[in-house]
Amino acid sequence: MNWIKRVLHIGEKIKKVLKKRPSKEEIENSDWTSCCKGPVLKKELEENLWVCNDCGKHHRIGCRQRFDIFFGKNNYEIMDTPIPKDDPLGFEDSKKYTDRLKEARKKTNQDCAVMIARGKINEINVTVGSINFDFMGGSVASAEGEAIITGIQHAIDNKNPFVFFPCGGGQRMHESPIALAQMTRTTLAVNELKKNNLPYIICFTDPTAGGITASFAMLGDISISEPNSLIAFAGRRVIQATVKEDLPENFQRAEYVQECGFVDLIVERKDLQQKIGSLLSILLKKKSDINTKLSDETSKTNIAATAKAS
Numbered sequence: 001m002n003w004i005k006r007v008l009h010i011g012e013k014i015k016k017v018l019k020k021r022p023s024k025e026e027i028e029n030s031d032w033t034s035c036c037k038g039p040v041l042k043k044e045l046e047e048n049l050w051v052c053n054d055c056g057k058h059h060r061i062g063c064r065q066r067f068d069i070f071f072g073k074n075n076y077e078i079m080d081t082p083i084p085k086d087d088p089l090g091f092e093d094s095k096k097y098t099d100r101l102k103e104a105r106k107k108t109n110q111d112c113a114v115m116i117a118r119g120k121i122n123e124i125n126v127t128v129g130s131i132n133f134d135f136m137g138g139s140v141a142s143a144e145g146e147a148i149i150t151g152i153q154h155a156i157d158n159k160n161p162f163v164f165f166p167c168g169g170g171q172r173m174h175e176s177p178i179a180l181a182q183m184t185r186t187t188l189a190v191n192e193l194k195k196n197n198l199p200y201i202i203c204f205t206d207p208t209a210g211g212i213t214a215s216f217a218m219l220g221d222i223s224i225s226e227p228n229s230l231i232a233f234a235g236r237r238v239i240q241a242t243v244k245e246d247l248p249e250n251f252q253r254a255e256y257v258q259e260c261g262f263v264d265l266i267v268e269r270k271d272l273q274q275k276i277g278s279l280l281s282i283l284l285k286k287k288s289d290i291n292t293k294l295s296d297e298t299s300k301t302n303i304a305a306t307a308k309a310s
């Protein structure tokens with residue numbers, strides 16, 4: 001066997017090994033996923049709210065998983081949201097947009113990337129929305145815009161605070177101008193929420209970028225983030241090429257964004273329910289441990305002040 005044949009032979013062997021690697025679908029359907037220390041059982045991760053015990057990575061979760069964690073299992077009601085006509089522009093690239101939608105629906109068991117639910121936190125009725133990254137990268141198009149607006153309308157009609165967990169790369173190019181219009185529509189809806197003096201809390205999850213950051217997601221009265229979430233408008237490489245400067249390692253990560261003043265709090269997934277519940281109690285001046293303590297302190301100061309004055 002001369003050297004050319006030997007190289008070709010090795011090449012064939014490598015091809016065979018590569019062919020044996022599991023497909024994307026097989027990985028998704030398996031009981032395993034990977035994190036810092038290699039393979040992890042999905043079940044183990046789920047028991048820890050999809051947060052790695054070793055490195056603390058907050059893995060991406062779907063809308064139902066998000067509501068399960070936030071409200072507690074079976075403690076909430078998912079609301080119907082309107083689904084506009086699929087593929088209004090007849091978009092097709094390597095695949096038809098309608099086929100991509102079918103695949104995403106099958107994969108996530110959702111009609112669109114956004115889901116809205118209602119439930120109670122700290123005895124307060126809350127309307128909550130969430131985006132699933134697995135539905136076409138969490139991109140926002142007409143159906144997602146409608147879902148967000150429906151959620152906000154429900155919050156206004158019921159005088160509920162609105163809590164939203166954004167995630168995703170931005171507007172969906174398959175619906176180009178219609179998707180871009182959702183930035184204005186959702187922003188106007190948030191304005192209506194504010195006119196009604198209802199609290200609007202945003203909790204960034206990894207990754208939130210593009211048009212989502214540039215519209216409704218940056219308008220929260222209080223902006224919270226899960227640790228180490230990517231929060232960006234343009235990508236790191238684009239910015240680096242434009243400003244021609246080295247960027248810090250944690251650039252656009254929640255902790256860096258907090259230093260820049262765009263995020264108020266970084267809260268771990270296990271503490272989100274309690275933290276958001278307390279914030280809502282304060283914002284709505286409802287009875288809670290914190291408000292009771294605060295009012296006790298105020299009354300004590302008032303008594304002290306009156307005693308001094310007399």
Ligand SMILES: [Zn+2]
Nearest residue numbers: 035036052055
């Ligand atoms: Zn890990």
